[in-house]
Amino acid sequence: MSFRYEIRLSGEGGQGLVLAGKILAEAAAIYDDLNATQSQSYGPEARGGASRSEVIISDEDIDYPKAVDIDLLLALTQESVDKYYQDVKEDGVIVVDEDNIKQLPTGPFKVHKVPVIRLARENLGRALVANIVALGVIARISKVVSEDALKKAIEARVPKGTEELNLKAFETGMKAYSEIE
């Protein structure tokens, strides 16, 4: 039975969502030998403004590289969750940043609150690695990409010298999800 798994990472420009999407795609396509596409939608701003990054993972050729029916939505801002929750399919999952999202969406999907930005800032000392914390959460929820592949992809993609910090961020995300489960 073939599968197609759709992930949308949404928030603001500058939150590293495009990089997180690329790491997911690389983990799936290079290290787990599946097929994956990553695409993005962003405004003309370098920072701020709505940003979204989409990853499609499948064991088949991927025709349409954008999300049609979202399995997993990550939303780091209220604006992004308001805009996208309706695209999530039945039984899909929404992960929201606990501090930034005050109003939770309701519907036939599961919503998890994880303080990804606070965890990055307080536990790791760098808000910048919130995207990698989020990847840890996504790894535990989606289970389509192996944790091992994600670690390899993170090591290969993040700036030299920050590998350890980023791997710690990934572990932090995985642990945070295990605790709320």
Next chain:
Amino acid sequence: MATSRTRILSGNEACAEGALAAGVRFFGGYPITPSSEIAEELSRKLPRHGGIFIQMEDEIASIGSVIGASIAGSKAMTATSGPGFSLMQENIGYACMAEIPCVIVNVMRGGPSTGLPTMPSQGDVMQARWGTHGDHPIIALAPFSVRETFDLTIRAFNLTEAFRIPVVLLLDEIIGHVNEKLTFPDPEEIRVVERKSGRKINGQDYLPYRVTESGVPPMVSFGEGARYHITGLAHDETGFPTNDPEKIDQLLRRLNSKLDAHRDEIVEVEYSNMDDAEIGLVAYGSTARSARYAVRSAREKGIAAGLIRPRTLWPFADREIGAYADQVKAWIVPEMNLGQIATQVECASRFSRPVHRINRVDGNPINPVDILKKIEDLV
């Protein structure tokens, strides 16, 4: 585990890699979203391949530098998007008239004018064909994946060097920026065409625009010893301007006949599920991926839908589409413009069946669900 030749790349990065594999040695350009990664990659890599990268002051100068580099013997290219492509049009005409090989990449974004810098569109399809004035030959290719962008960039160089016709590589923002798996072919598997040179042709001294059987005059680079004149004015075999009606007529007809004579070599089309198709889709670039998704879904529901995907947009695949004019009951042409290729499909199918349009010009891709709905409506 994938091999080491497999990487995740964007379409723009694959374009730069394809150009290097084809032997590009000159890039002159001016950065513009969503094409800038092509320039960025080549600015890093071209010098290491013994090539030259120049960021020019604007797009007019960019295409000018590309034409100059090509005349001096380099495989040359530029990359831009709508507004820059508009600025390049006059010099593209010069390259058509003077028969200077060059590759112009246009990563299409929403227009007209500055339009939608970060959003996809297919609004420059007609501009690629008729953007510059006068009857002129041009070739345009439209890849639909990262791997195909690599392949068609090589092909763009091969075609321009073989026929001395400028080639426009039409990407759109989705193909330029999507990241997906690319397994690089063995270098030995890649076919690379070099331009025909030779100072003496059949023992005669070099005439830059000599009429030959193939219609393509051999090209000697500046600096190789032959001195000759190049102009955008109508010219005779020597390259100097002429007002002789007979010679002008001969030139214009020869220039344009290069396309007719080699049409079947240039036009490439991919068919999916067309053998028994009753609903025929025609789509290109990223929209072809929405169309293929819709065709697959329709087939799962037992609907006989099929897809014709022109990889070459110009010259248009009119005969290939026309062959199905009586078989299909209706055509659907989804495009991120207001119907630029749909009219071509009407002509190609001799208006025998209705051509339904699905158009989007709001900066968003065409959702396969919308195409599927149209297919179901027509059954």
